[in-house]
Amino acid sequence: MEPKKKITFDDIAKYTNFSKTTISRYFNDPDSLAEESQRIISEALVKLNYKENKVARILANGQTEFIGIIVPELYHRFFSEVLNRILSTYETYGYKFLVFVGDRNEESERRYIRELMAYQIEGLIVLSHTISSRELARLQIPMATIEREDRYVCSVNTDNYTGGRLAAELLAGHDCDVLIHINSPTDPHIPAYGRITGFQDFCRERGLEHELLFRDVDRSHEGDQAILREIVDDLEERYRGKRKGIFLSNDILASTLLNLLFRRYGRLPDDYKIVGFDDSPTSREAIIPLSSVGQQVDRLAHEAVGLVVDQIKARKEGRPLSKTPVHKVIDPVLVRRESTEGER
Amino acid sequence: MEPKKKITFDDIAKYTNFSKTTISRYFNDPDSLAEESQRIISEALVKLNYKENKVARILANGQTEFIGIIVPELYHRFFSEVLNRILSTYETYGYKFLVFVGDRNEESERRYIRELMAYQIEGLIVLSHTISSRELARLQIPMATIEREDRYVCSVNTDNYTGGRLAAELLAGHDCDVLIHINSPTDPHIPAYGRITGFQDFCRERGLEHELLFRDVDRSHEGDQAILREIVDDLEERYRGKRKGIFLSNDILASTLLNLLFRRYGRLPDDYKIVGFDDSPTSREAIIPLSSVGQQVDRLAHEAVGLVVDQIKARKEGRPLSKTPVHKVIDPVLVRRESTEGER
Numbered sequence: 001m002e003p004k005k006k007i008t009f010d011d012i013a014k015y016t017n018f019s020k021t022t023i024s025r026y027f028n029d030p031d032s033l034a035e036e037s038q039r040i041i042s043e044a045l046v047k048l049n050y051k052e053n054k055v056a057r058i059l060a061n062g063q064t065e066f067i068g069i070i071v072p073e074l075y076h077r078f079f080s081e082v083l084n085r086i087l088s089t090y091e092t093y094g095y096k097f098l099v100f101v102g103d104r105n106e107e108s109e110r111r112y113i114r115e116l117m118a119y120q121i122e123g124l125i126v127l128s129h130t131i132s133s134r135e136l137a138r139l140q141i142p143m144a145t146i147e148r149e150d151r152y153v154c155s156v157n158t159d160n161y162t163g164g165r166l167a168a169e170l171l172a173g174h175d176c177d178v179l180i181h182i183n184s185p186t187d188p189h190i191p192a193y194g195r196i197t198g199f200q201d202f203c204r205e206r207g208l209e210h211e212l213l214f215r216d217v218d219r220s221h222e223g224d225q226a227i228l229r230e231i232v233d234d235l236e237e238r239y240r241g242k243r244k245g246i247f248l249s250n251d252i253l254a255s256t257l258l259n260l261l262f263r264r265y266g267r268l269p270d271d272y273k274i275v276g277f278d279d280s281p282t283s284r285e286a287i288i289p290l291s292s293v294g295q296q297v298d299r300l301a302h303e304a305v306g307l308v309v310d311q312i313k314a315r316k317e318g319r320p321l322s323k324t325p326v327h328k329v330i331d332p333v334l335v336r337r338e339s340t341e342g343e344r
Numbered sequence: 345m346e347p348k349k350k351i352t353f354d355d356i357a358k359y360t361n362f363s364k365t366t367i368s369r370y371f372n373d374p375d376s377l378a379e380e381s382q383r384i385i386s387e388a389l390v391k392l393n394y395k396e397n398k399v400a401r402i403l404a405n406g407q408t409e410f411i412g413i414i415v416p417e418l419y420h421r422f423f424s425e426v427l428n429r430i431l432s433t434y435e436t437y438g439y440k441f442l443v444f445v446g447d448r449n450e451e452s453e454r455r456y457i458r459e460l461m462a463y464q465i466e467g468l469i470v471l472s473h474t475i476s477s478r479e480l481a482r483l484q485i486p487m488a489t490i491e492r493e494d495r496y497v498c499s500v501n502t503d504n505y506t507g508g509r510l511a512a513e514l515l516a517g518h519d520c521d522v523l524i525h526i527n528s529p530t531d532p533h534i535p536a537y538g539r540i541t542g543f544q545d546f547c548r549e550r551g552l553e554h555e556l557l558f559r560d561v562d563r564s565h566e567g568d569q570a571i572l573r574e575i576v577d578d579l580e581e582r583y584r585g586k587r588k589g590i591f592l593s594n595d596i597l598a599s600t601l602l603n604l605l606f607r608r609y610g611r612l613p614d615d616y617k618i619v620g621f622d623d624s625p626t627s628r629e630a631i632i633p634l635s636s637v638g639q640q641v642d643r644l645a646h647e648a649v650g651l652v653v654d655q656i657k658a659r660k661e662g663r664p665l666s667k668t669p670v671h672k673v674i675d676p677v678l679v680r681r682e683s684t685e686g687e688r
Contacts, residue, residue: 042454046482080424087445091452099443101431108435110386132462138390221628259631266610287603287631
């Protein structure tokens, strides 16, 4: 490309017939201008091939306005939904997000984080479980984790314990004879473990017959189908004629169970009540609308970004990061649908 | 934080008992070292609180190793899957990705792109439809679009036309009396339009009775349910006793139709054959496994990153970007499952 004269605010003002003050406002507080004016200036910038250079500014003050995000995967819609909401905060805070999919590769995740540090990211949001919070804390940058082990770092989590209780209470309220929770073997240090203890405590307090089934689920859809088929065969033998209330650790698993029962009986038999977890889009799209303990994805995302932004501000103002990590807890929301309430 | 002495390769070598050459190799070609050595060095870097500063390097040579990605949304799993695969190329190419969710807000998308340009990103991958390829081309940076209007920029698209033909051929092969394609009103300039023309041409060539139904789908799940219910009522009246082969524009829509039929009949009636598009996880998780025209998401993602990386290299070597955009076309893959083949 041929070298070009650098475009200034003056040039943009002349081209658009706006004042220089208006052009400056466009860059610093665009929403203070009418939409039409924004459009005109925006198009002028493209036509004039205007290029701002922020790299020099970074070097001067270390403010990259980058935040790193580490997600474990994007298959479960909880993760893609949270990511979606985090990215959408660009409108509010102006931070740009560097995203990495961890896929349980510890070394690769570590190398990525180190690279991000080299690029002077200002903060980090971590949803993957790979690296311990003790190690993350050593990075000494503004950080928040979501729904993972968080002992040494700030975090935002759903109140999973209450979520587990709500699921059990819903099933108990429909006169289930036995309450069953299906989950993968879960580390007691992660927030999601609360789903198990909440469910269990509620059942114990009320003296309800209940079972916890830990199986190797969430590895593949075909694997989950086989595991759930086996569980249903077993339950139907052991609890013949009894009403079974089943709480599954996520919506995809609950939807797989619904499909299995529908294929077997052409409908959801009256002696089954099913509830999932997450209230992800999967719960509305299931063969029948699925009751679910909802995580408030939008609040999880906004609180996490807010936590990081607060820490960034504190640092800029020369205040030290808090020694004790802040842990924010978001209420779960029980959503009752056809899988427990029947057709309405 | 107290000021710290800058950590050098010497310090890392001493701490780990590796040579300085090994430490240097760790940074420039980590996979040339044994995994165990990588782990030891990686942990040492954390312990020593090593911080590389790449910002100075950017200022010197303009190489940020950042690529921007613009996705329209992450609700349809086609987009979250493509994003997942693009992000995973970090292992191969080392580029870091700045991700933005467009959500059809043109001004916001434009401002975001301009910000990315200011941070000297090296390339851009665009999946959103918001900004015309003519405007994108003016940015004059290495770029590839995926499945969107691409006249003036490099792109990677599925051969949608062949996909539409494959869907029609599959349904025709099962002796359907009438072939129906359900889609939203589609802009002829986007690649997905080929699904419509491919389907139509196949039907015309073979003299098959067929219909194109354009409805305002893909806005909300509840809206889609209502629209599909109306279509099914209408089809059952007009084609009583005839076998209906239905090709839907994406898997979520096809799964919604399957659910509707299952709830009405307790099974998929013999006079329906259903095929979706994308072969996203939704097609395997549907009430019965859904036949689908698969997009090769992994290849779309890799070819797009490859195209951008090629252009970045060309630019570094002082070669001009090609004046004629390169358009790569990826074959669709027909996946036959129970929704057309019956239970096996």
